[in-house]
Amino acid sequence: MAPSMLLFRGRMFRSFRVSASSSLPPSSTESIRVRFAPSPTGNLHVGGARTALFNYLFARSKGGKFVLRIEDTDLERSTKESEDALLRDLSWLGLDWDEGLFSCSHFYCLSVMELIYRPGVGGIMVPTGSLKETTFTSSMPRNSCNLVMLIAVSAQTRSFSTFFFQTDHFSCIWWAKAVTIVPGAGKDEGDAKLKQLPPVYSGKWANATDMEVQEELEKGTPYTYRFRVPTTGSLTIDDLIRGEVSWSFDTLGDFVIMRSNGQPVYNFCVTVDDAAMAISHVIRSKLSKRHGATSVGQFKEMGFLPQAMVNYLALLGWGDGTENEFFTLDQLVDKFKIERVNKSGAIFDSAKLRWMNGQHLRSLPLEELTKLIGERWKSTGMVVASEGSFIEEAVQLLKDGIDLITDADNALSSLLSYPLYSTLSSLEGKPVLEDKLPEVAANLLTAYDSGDFSSALEEGSAGWQKWVKSFGKSLKRKGKSLMPLRVLLTGKLHGPDMGAGLLLVYKAGRCSVVAPGSGFVTLDERFKMLREIEWESFSKDNPAMESAEAVPVSN
Numbered sequence: 001m002a003p004s005m006l007l008f009r010g011r012m013f014r015s016f017r018v019s020a021s022s023s024l025p026p027s028s029t030e031s032i033r034v035r036f037a038p039s040p041t042g043n044l045h046v047g048g049a050r051t052a053l054f055n056y057l058f059a060r061s062k063g064g065k066f067v068l069r070i071e072d073t074d075l076e077r078s079t080k081e082s083e084d085a086l087l088r089d090l091s092w093l094g095l096d097w098d099e100g101l102f103s104c105s106h107f108y109c110l111s112v113m114e115l116i117y118r119p120g121v122g123g124i125m126v127p128t129g130s131l132k133e134t135t136f137t138s139s140m141p142r143n144s145c146n147l148v149m150l151i152a153v154s155a156q157t158r159s160f161s162t163f164f165f166q167t168d169h170f171s172c173i174w175w176a177k178a179v180t181i182v183p184g185a186g187k188d189e190g191d192a193k194l195k196q197l198p199p200v201y202s203g204k205w206a207n208a209t210d211m212e213v214q215e216e217l218e219k220g221t222p223y224t225y226r227f228r229v230p231t232t233g234s235l236t237i238d239d240l241i242r243g244e245v246s247w248s249f250d251t252l253g254d255f256v257i258m259r260s261n262g263q264p265v266y267n268f269c270v271t272v273d274d275a276a277m278a279i280s281h282v283i284r285s286k287l288s289k290r291h292g293a294t295s296v297g298q299f300k301e302m303g304f305l306p307q308a309m310v311n312y313l314a315l316l317g318w319g320d321g322t323e324n325e326f327f328t329l330d331q332l333v334d335k336f337k338i339e340r341v342n343k344s345g346a347i348f349d350s351a352k353l354r355w356m357n358g359q360h361l362r363s364l365p366l367e368e369l370t371k372l373i374g375e376r377w378k379s380t381g382m383v384v385a386s387e388g389s390f391i392e393e394a395v396q397l398l399k400d401g402i403d404l405i406t407d408a409d410n411a412l413s414s415l416l417s418y419p420l421y422s423t424l425s426s427l428e429g430k431p432v433l434e435d436k437l438p439e440v441a442a443n444l445l446t447a448y449d450s451g452d453f454s455s456a457l458e459e460g461s462a463g464w465q466k467w468v469k470s471f472g473k474s475l476k477r478k479g480k481s482l483m484p485l486r487v488l489l490t491g492k493l494h495g496p497d498m499g500a501g502l503l504l505v506y507k508a509g510r511c512s513v514v515a516p517g518s519g520f521v522t523l524d525e526r527f528k529m530l531r532e533i534e535w536e537s538f539s540k541d542n543p544a545m546e547s548a549e550a551v552p553v554s555n
Contacts, residue, residue: 031064031280032058032059032062032063032064032065032280032281033059033064033065033067033277033278033279033280033281034055034058034059034064034065034066034067034279034280034281034282034283035055035066035067035068035069035273035274035277035279035282036048036051036052036055036056036066036067036068036069036090036095036097037069037070037071037270037273038052038070038071038086039070039071039072039074039077039078039266040070040072040078040079040080040082040083040086041074041077041078041079041082042077042082042295043082043085043086043089043294043295043296043297043298044085044086044089044090044295044296044297045294045295045296046287046294046295046296046299046309046313046348047285047286047287049089049090049093049296049309049313050285050287050313050316050317050346051283051284051285052090052093052095053093053095053310053313053314054283054285054314054318054338054341055283056095057314057332057333057336058281058283058336058338059098060333060336061333061334061336061337064280065098065099066095066096066097066098066099067097067098067099067100067277067279068090068097068099068100069100069273069277070083070086070100071266071269071270071273074266075263085297088297089295089296089297089300092296092300092306093296093306093309093310094306094307094310094329095310099277199253200250200251200252200253200254200255201226201253201254201255203253203254206226206228206254222260223260224256224258224259224260225256225257225258226254226255226256226257227254227255227256227257227268228254229249229252229253229254229255230249231249231250232249232250233248233249234246234247234248234249235247235249235252240281240338240339241338241339241341241343242343255267283338285317285346286345286346287316287345287346287347287348296309299353302404302406303357303404303405303406303407304353304357304404305357305360305361305405307328307329307360308353308356308357308359308360308361309353309357310329310332311325311326311327311328311332311356311360312352312353312356312357314327314332314336315327316346316347316348317341317342317344317345317346318336318340318341318342319340320335320340321340325356326356326359326360326363354403354404355403357403357404358402358403358404361399361402361403361404361405362399362400362402366395366396369395369399370391370392370395370396371386371387372405373391373395373399373402373405373408374386374387374391374395376405376406376408376409377391377408377409377412380409381515381517381518382409382412382413382514382515382518383412383513383514383515383518384512384513384514384515385513388511388513389507390504390507390508390511390513391513393500393503393504393507394412394415394504395408397415397496397497397500397501397504398411398412398415398496400496401496413518413519414492414495415495415496415501415504415505416505416508416514416518416519416520416521417491417519417520417521418490418491418521418525418526418529419491419492420487420488420491420526420529420530423487423491423492423493424437424487428493429487429493432483432484432487432493435481435483435484436484437484437487437488437535438535439475440475440484440485440488441484441488441530441533441535443471443474443475444471444485444488444489444530445527445530445531447467447471448527452467453467457502457503457506460503461499461500461503464499464502464503465499468482468485468499471485472485485498486498488530489502489526490502491521491526502523505522505523506523508520508522509522509523509524
């Protein structure tokens, strides 16, 4: 059957029908097909990751399909490196796709370029389902174009309608140089800006004669293809989140669907591809960021866990109706309902993400957490081995202060360091200095010289507890009044449990697990420094002895 003819604005056009079908009825959850269609022109940003996640959760919660499609319409900026990075980041997040990897330019060739009018062909069935990656090599030279087509997809009725038509003599060609007119032509420009309306095409070439078109072609004037939009009326859709949403046609204008270089624009291709692949729902998201890292890869390098990223991104605009904020990916799939997505845009808060990452990190099995942190310490050159009793005890002691894997470096470095002079020279250290600190230091040196202190550490936690109780009793101190002892032994006012920390420092000095150059100050080195201190140098008039700061001895 030959294609039907359509009279449009006084001209005759051939119309085409493009169909997509599913073997399943629309009511079946398996007919749910969503897609994530990123452009491979850079890294996967958190906003894109959130869009992918919501599509993934919707598909999985409905038993549908999650399709990955690469929209490489920007040929100049699209790169294989960006595409590979996108795939790595999605895999790292655990967002596996059911179908893909597809390229927009491939599908565009299949669903538009190949649909050039041929006598006797009235309709074309575009394949759907588990399609394999295929490269199509069709081309459509700019000066011999026969067909420009846009397909509108109705997710509710699963109908596909042709909105653009085949033309002769380039009557659909409108020139690129006439596209910068603001909305409401003839109205006050300030009023249009005040209404924050986008620029629209003036329509200068919409009704050009064949002669006018031919003259411009002979001059070699660049041109684009535009989608003809009615000048009156509105477009209304039923959004699952926002309800009924309308756009006035006079704010849209005749928009470009093919650039002057012959390449179709993203919004054109993505709509054609959605129809060709029988996409049932389009889910998009908008995300405002505060500052700092913006790409998934950056957050990975900073030490964030994929499960924390997924959990946090899901909570940006969605909740299950309870106070719970901690979800695994499987739990999100089980709880997700598109109706619970907020209408308002979400703001990305790095501090909240960091907190959530700490919750997920500490919820890992201790063996997995120890392996993760031990390998981190070895890779950064802090320790010579990623396993062993020192690593296990250090992770157990320090984990509550670690929100990111990278925090583990500072946590261990702080434990091994001995910034005594800077602590005593600080305003916060002044009360400790004035709390008979020289007296406590003298008694501590006596315990060290007698061997009592070292013997207590050899006995482990029980030995330490017995010694510190006896030491405090001899000075008539206990609890917080033993702060001077913490400062003298650790060089710090704050930190993890003093006894557990000192036992680790003692062990590190004897098992050679700490790598040279890590800033480690052994207990023997610390006592040597205490012996050499001139306490009067910390008087009010001369509080600092920065030149005497500890220099660790190489292992």
